[in-house]
Amino acid sequence: MPSGVIEIEGLRKTFHSVRQGRRVAVDGFDLLVEAGQVHGFLGPNGSGKTTTLRALLGLVRADQGRMSVLGAQAPDRLASVAGRVGAIVESPQFFGNFTAYRTLRLLALAGGVPVSRVDEVLDEVGLGDRGHERVKGYSLGMKQRLAVASALLKRPELLILDEPANGLDPAGIREMRDLMRGLAANGVTVLLSSHILAEIQLICDHVTIISRGRRVAHGRVDEVLAGFDRNECLVRADDLARAEELLLAAGFTVTGHGNHLVVGGVPDPVVVSQILGEQGVWVRELTPLRPDLESVFLELTGTMPDPGVPRQLDFPHQGEPTVIDLDVRGADA
Amino acid sequence: MNLIRAELERLAARRFVQLMVVLLVFAFAVTTATTLAGSHQPTAAELNQAQQQAVAERRELELRHAQCLAREQGAVPAEDFGYFPADCSSWDPAQRDRLPVASDYLVGVFTFTRQAEPLLYFLVAFLVLFGFLVGASYIGADLNSGGVVNLLLWRPRRMTVLATKLGTLLAVVAALSVLASLAYLVTFWAIAQIVGYPGPTDSAFWGALGAIWGRGLILVLLTTAVGFAIATMGRHTAAALGAVAAYLVVWELGGRIVLEIVEVARPDQLMLASYLGAWLVGEVSLWDDSACRTVVNGYCDGSYSITWPPALVVLLLLTAGLTAAAFALFRRRDLI
Missing domain, CATH: 3.30.70 (Alpha-Beta Plaits)
Known part of the structure; x- marks a missing residue:
C-alpha cells in the first residue's frame, strides 16, 4: 500500500455491553486518503463511520488493524502529529457555560497555538460577532461552526470532519462547502464524513463507502459513479x-x-x-x-427505502454487503 | 506548561468553582460578623475576676486530688469526703488535658486560644467538602460535556492529560486552602486582639493548632483526589456524590447494624469515618461492646483507640487505590 495521509488496514472494533451483548462495529475496514484529496466518507447510520474516525483519533481502542495519520502510527504516535491534524467527531460537544472564545482559547493554550488565532478562526466560521456568548445559547448550527473553528484553529494539514453540515441552514451548508473548497485549494487534505450525499458529490474528489463495518466502494467519485452507469x-x-x-x-x-x-x-x-x-x-x-451518489449509496449499502417497511439500522450481523472495488489510484497518477 | 496553564484557566473559569469560593467567603464573613457582634474586649475587672475563678478552680482540683490520696493511704475515713474514684490518678490535675484558665470564665468574650480549634475544624470541614465537590465536578463535567474528548484531539496523551488535570486541581485546592486558612486564623487573631481576648498562647498551643492545620490540609487534598477519581471512573460528577451517599448508607449505617447483630469485634475499626476522625483529631477513643460480653464480675475495659499513623495509612491506601483505578480505566476506556 502506498503511503497516504490516512491509512487504515483491517480495522476491527467490537463493542461489548451487558445488555446488548457483543456488536461488531467495524469489521476489517480499509481506508486510504492521499495528500490533497477531499475525501468523502459515507455510510448509513450505525455502519461504523464514527467508530472508524474515533479509532483513528485514539478515542476508541481498536481490536485489530493498522492505522496511520500523516505517517505516524495511530494511536501510539498520534501525539507527534496532533498539531497538524484538525478534527471534529460526531455532534459537537462543548462546555455550555464557556463562551466560544474561551473554549477556543483553552484549546489554543493546550495546543500551543497563538491565542490571537482564536479571533481569526471565529471570523472564518462566521461566529466573529457572537464569540463572547455562552455556548449553551448556541443553536446546533452555531455549535457546528464552533466545532469546525476548533478544528481549523491549528491551521491543520489534515482535516477530519464528521458530519460538519449537521444542523446548518442552507446558507450555512453553502458556506461550509466554500470553506472546504478553499481549504482544499490551499493544499489541506480533508476527510469528510456526511449524510448529505449531494454535498459530498459537490465537494469531494474521492469517496469511500462503508456498510456494515466494511468498505464497499472507494475511489474517485466520478469513477465510482461510472461503475454504476447503465447507459x-x-x-x-x-x-x-x-x-x-x-x-x-x-x-x-x-x-x-x-x-x-x-x-x-x-x-x-x-x-x-x-x-x-x-x-x-x-x-x-x-x-x-446518470447515476448520482445517492442512488449508488443506497444500492451499495442496501438501504433503499421500501415503502411501508421500517428500515433497521445497518449493523454488521445483518448480512454481507455488496463490495465494489473501484480502486482507481492508478488512474490518478 | 501550556496544558497546565490551560487547565488553570479552565478551573478558574468554572462557575461551580466560583460559586464554592463565594460560599467560602460568605461563610467566612458570617462567622466573622457574628463573632464581632457577640464579643467585647474584657475589662480589667472582668479579667481579674476570671483569673481569680480559674485559680480557685485549680486549687479545688488540687485539694480534691490530695483528699483522694489521703483516703487511699487510710489517713481519713472515706465517708468524710463523699465519692472518690478507685484510682486517684484520674483526679490528678497534672494528668488532665488542660487546667482551668481565665478565658473559661469570660462571658461574651471571643477567646482565640479557646475557639481557634473548633473554628479550624469548621474550615477544614468546608474545605473537605469544597475539594471533594470541585474535584468531582471538574473532571465529571469535562467528561460529560465532551471537553475531555476535545482536549484529547489536541493532546492525544490520555495519561498526561488526566495527570495534568489532577495535578492542577490539587495545586489549586492546596493553594486556596492555605490562603483561606491563613486569612481565617489571622482574621480571628485580629478580632481577639481588638474586641476579644487572645488568651495565653505558647509554643504548645501553636504546635497543636499547626498539627490540626497540617492534617486538615492533607485531608482536603485526599478527598479532592477521591472525588476526582470516582467521577473519572463514573464519567460524571454525580457518580462521586452517589458513591459517597451509597457508602454512607450501605456500609456506615447498614453495615454497622449488621456487624453489631452478628457481634463482630470492634466494628468501628471497619468504618472509614473512624479513620477520618482519627486522622483529623490525632486519636479517637472507641468502645468495643464485644470485649466485655464474657466478663460477669470485675472490671473490664473495652476501650481502644485509633491514632493518626494507621489512619493516614488507610486514607492513603484508599486514595491511591481509587486514583490508580481511575487512571487505569481512563487509559483503556472507549470515549464514545
Whole structure:
C-alpha cells in the first residue's frame, strides 16, 4: 500500500455491553486518503463511520488493524502529529457555560497555538460577532461552526470532519462547502464524513463507502459513479407503444413507466433519436440518466427505502454487503 | 506548561468553582460578623475576676486530688469526703488535658486560644467538602460535556492529560486552602486582639493548632483526589456524590447494624469515618461492646483507640487505590 495521509488496514472494533451483548462495529475496514484529496466518507447510520474516525483519533481502542495519520502510527504516535491534524467527531460537544472564545482559547493554550488565532478562526466560521456568548445559547448550527473553528484553529494539514453540515441552514451548508473548497485549494487534505450525499458529490474528489463495518466502494467519485452507469436514458414520445416496440427490436432493454420509457444499454442517446425518427415516431424528451451518489449509496449499502417497511439500522450481523472495488489510484497518477 | 496553564484557566473559569469560593467567603464573613457582634474586649475587672475563678478552680482540683490520696493511704475515713474514684490518678490535675484558665470564665468574650480549634475544624470541614465537590465536578463535567474528548484531539496523551488535570486541581485546592486558612486564623487573631481576648498562647498551643492545620490540609487534598477519581471512573460528577451517599448508607449505617447483630469485634475499626476522625483529631477513643460480653464480675475495659499513623495509612491506601483505578480505566476506556 502506498503511503497516504490516512491509512487504515483491517480495522476491527467490537463493542461489548451487558445488555446488548457483543456488536461488531467495524469489521476489517480499509481506508486510504492521499495528500490533497477531499475525501468523502459515507455510510448509513450505525455502519461504523464514527467508530472508524474515533479509532483513528485514539478515542476508541481498536481490536485489530493498522492505522496511520500523516505517517505516524495511530494511536501510539498520534501525539507527534496532533498539531497538524484538525478534527471534529460526531455532534459537537462543548462546555455550555464557556463562551466560544474561551473554549477556543483553552484549546489554543493546550495546543500551543497563538491565542490571537482564536479571533481569526471565529471570523472564518462566521461566529466573529457572537464569540463572547455562552455556548449553551448556541443553536446546533452555531455549535457546528464552533466545532469546525476548533478544528481549523491549528491551521491543520489534515482535516477530519464528521458530519460538519449537521444542523446548518442552507446558507450555512453553502458556506461550509466554500470553506472546504478553499481549504482544499490551499493544499489541506480533508476527510469528510456526511449524510448529505449531494454535498459530498459537490465537494469531494474521492469517496469511500462503508456498510456494515466494511468498505464497499472507494475511489474517485466520478469513477465510482461510472461503475454504476447503465447507459440509460429517459424517452417520451408521441407514440410510446410504437417507440417501445422499435427500441426492443433494436436490442435495447426497455422498461415502461406510464408516460415514459427507460431505455438501457444506450451508448449514445442520438441513436435512440435516430431509430425513432426514421420510423416516424417523434421524440418529445430524451434525457440521459446518470447515476448520482445517492442512488449508488443506497444500492451499495442496501438501504433503499421500501415503502411501508421500517428500515433497521445497518449493523454488521445483518448480512454481507455488496463490495465494489473501484480502486482507481492508478488512474490518478 | 501550556496544558497546565490551560487547565488553570479552565478551573478558574468554572462557575461551580466560583460559586464554592463565594460560599467560602460568605461563610467566612458570617462567622466573622457574628463573632464581632457577640464579643467585647474584657475589662480589667472582668479579667481579674476570671483569673481569680480559674485559680480557685485549680486549687479545688488540687485539694480534691490530695483528699483522694489521703483516703487511699487510710489517713481519713472515706465517708468524710463523699465519692472518690478507685484510682486517684484520674483526679490528678497534672494528668488532665488542660487546667482551668481565665478565658473559661469570660462571658461574651471571643477567646482565640479557646475557639481557634473548633473554628479550624469548621474550615477544614468546608474545605473537605469544597475539594471533594470541585474535584468531582471538574473532571465529571469535562467528561460529560465532551471537553475531555476535545482536549484529547489536541493532546492525544490520555495519561498526561488526566495527570495534568489532577495535578492542577490539587495545586489549586492546596493553594486556596492555605490562603483561606491563613486569612481565617489571622482574621480571628485580629478580632481577639481588638474586641476579644487572645488568651495565653505558647509554643504548645501553636504546635497543636499547626498539627490540626497540617492534617486538615492533607485531608482536603485526599478527598479532592477521591472525588476526582470516582467521577473519572463514573464519567460524571454525580457518580462521586452517589458513591459517597451509597457508602454512607450501605456500609456506615447498614453495615454497622449488621456487624453489631452478628457481634463482630470492634466494628468501628471497619468504618472509614473512624479513620477520618482519627486522622483529623490525632486519636479517637472507641468502645468495643464485644470485649466485655464474657466478663460477669470485675472490671473490664473495652476501650481502644485509633491514632493518626494507621489512619493516614488507610486514607492513603484508599486514595491511591481509587486514583490508580481511575487512571487505569481512563487509559483503556472507549470515549464514545
